[in-house]
Every structure is written in C-alpha cells, then in structure tokens.
Amino acid sequence: MRKKIVAGNWKMNKNLADAGTLLSDLKSKLGQVSGAEVIVAPTFTNLQSTVEALKGSNIQVSAQNMHQAENGAFTGEISADMLTSVGVQTVILGHSERRAYFGETDALLAEKVNTALAHGMKVIFCFGEELEDRKSENHFKVVEGQLKNGLFHIEASAWKNIVLAYEPVWAIGTGETASPEQAQEMHAFIRKTIEQSYTAAIAEEVSILYGGSVKPANAAEIFAKADVDGGLIGGAALDAEGFAAIAGSF
Ligand code: 13P
Numbered sequence: 001m002r003k004k005i006v007a008g009n010w011k012m013n014k015n016l017a018d019a020g021t022l023l024s025d026l027k028s029k030l031g032q033v034s035g036a037e038v039i040v041a042p043t044f045t046n047l048q049s050t051v052e053a054l055k056g057s058n059i060q061v062s063a064q065n066m067h068q069a070e071n072g073a074f075t076g077e078i079s080a081d082m083l084t085s086v087g088v089q090t091v092i093l094g095h096s097e098r099r100a101y102f103g104e105t106d107a108l109l110a111e112k113v114n115t116a117l118a119h120g121m122k123v124i125f126c127f128g129e130e131l132e133d134r135k136s137e138n139h140f141k142v143v144e145g146q147l148k149n150g151l152f153h154i155e156a157s158a159w160k161n162i163v164l165a166y167e168p169v170w171a172i173g174t175g176e177t178a179s180p181e182q183a184q185e186m187h188a189f190i191r192k193t194i195e196q197s198y199t200a201a202i203a204e205e206v207s208i209l210y211g212g213s214v215k216p217a218n219a220a221e222i223f224a225k226a227d228v229d230g231g232l233i234g235g236a237a238l239d240a241e242g243f244a245a246i247a248g249s250f
Contacts, residue, residue, distance in 0.1 A: 171212025
C-alpha cells in the first residue's frame with residue numbers, strides 16, 4: 001500500500017522565532033492526525049532547530065534544495081552531508097521555482113537526485129507544466145520529459161526513496177487549483193509512464209502528491225482521487241490550523 005503524505009513547503013518564509021511558533025502549534029494540532037505522513041520543509045537556517053523541535057513527534061523534516069556536489073568551492077550552497085549531519089533525511093528537488101528562477105535543468109536535477117540517493121536520502125521530486133504547455137495541449141509531453149530526463153535514470157531499487165509531486169506551474173500560488181479530475185488524469189498518466197519504463201509494481205507503490213493552491217476547502221476532493229496520494233502545500237502550510245486540516249483531509 002502506498003503512503004499518504006502531506007508535506008508543507010515553507011519556501012522563503014518564517015524566521016527562527018516564527019518557525020518555532022508554527023512548529024509548536026503544528027505539534028499540538030497534528031498529534032491526532034493519522035492516516036497520512038506529515039513532512040515540513042523549512043528554509044536552511046531553520047532545519048536544525050526544526051529537527052530538534054520535532055523530536056518525539058511523528059512529523060518529518062525535509063530540506064527545500066541541495067547542491068549536487070559532495071563539498072567544495074560553491075559559495076552559498078548546502079550539501080547532502082550537511083543536511084544529514086543535522087538529521088535531515090529528505091530533500092525537495094526540482095521545484096518549479098528552482099527551475100524558473102535559478103535555472104535548474106533536468107540534467108542538473110538528475111545529478112542532484114543521484115547525490116541525494118547516494119546519501120540514503122529520500123527525494124520529493126517536483127515537476128509540472130506551465131500554462132502555455134497546457135493551453136497548447138503539450139502538458140503530458142512536458143511532464144513525461146521532466147520525469148524521463150530528471151529521474152528515470154535511477155535504478156528500480158531506488159524508487160522506494162522517491163516521492164513524486166506534480167505541481168502544475170499555473171496553479172502554484174495563484175489560487176487556481178487543478179480540478180480533481182485534471183489532477184487524477186495527470187497522476188494516472190504519470191503512473192502509466194513509470195509502469196512503461198519500470199514495472200507495474202513500482203508504479204503502484206510510488207506516492208504521487210499534487211501541489212498548487214491546495215487549501216482546507218479543496219484538499220478532501222483532490223485527495224479522494226484514486227491516484228492522488230496527498231499534497232505538497234505552499235501558502236496554506238504556513239498556518240498551523242489550515243495545514244492540520246489539510247493533513248486530516250483523507
Ligand atoms: P501553493 O500551495 O502556495 O500554491 O504552493 C504550492 C507549492 O509550490 C508547494 O511546493
């Protein structure tokens with residue numbers, strides 16, 4: 001049975017004190033949530049304090065990005081070893097904001113995936129089409145390309161450390177959510193694409209999250225779709241009550 005997962009991507013929000021407040025609110029509100037794994041992804045400066053704050057809770061911690069090299073002269077960057085050394089075992093890679101604003105390509109992401117897996121980390125691999133792709137009906141092709149070029153070089157055995165997050169760019173931070181039917185259609189396509197390149201068992205086991213303007217009001221109907229295994233939440237993850245409500249939407 002594949003896992004249900006709700007992950008909060010805090011992006012560049014919350015300083016140390018604000019993160020601490022959000023985490024203590026989350027711990028009290030999420031204590032009762034069962035049926036889904038919960039992950040939070042604060043910014044680098046808050047990772048270590050978040051790991052400490054969440055000790056003994058069932059909430060996991062993820063980084064939002066990572067450099068592909070082991071170490072070296074890469075000013076401002078963070079390595080896999082640095083993440084795992086503070087207790088972070090999961091990393092988000094390929095977020096559309098990294099692709100769009102920081103020039104991250106499929107080829108670069110393939111390297112980052114390799115480094116994360118080599119360090120025994122779990123990867124939340126993000127991808128999704130832009131509005132023009134959908135308008136020109138190229139969205140399936142774009143998503144297939146992102147998967148094949150950034151991820152499908154991994155060995156079959158590595159899939160147990162992969163979570164997918166389909167995030168159509170036109171739905172991120174816009175208030176415009178993909179309809180549950182649009183999400184389901186794409187998630188089913190993703191599973192079929194994995195089956196064709198790997199096996200039906202791998203396709204069946206991998207959790208595929210939907211991301212893009214998920215809120216307490218729409219989470220349940222999106223998560224109810226057969227191939228949607230949870231969500232990667234941006235704006236609504238910054239509020240403990242809303243995030244807890246989303247995590248409890250299964
Ligand atoms: P929003 O939920 O704010 O649309 O952001 C989604 C996202 O980018 C999560 O990674």
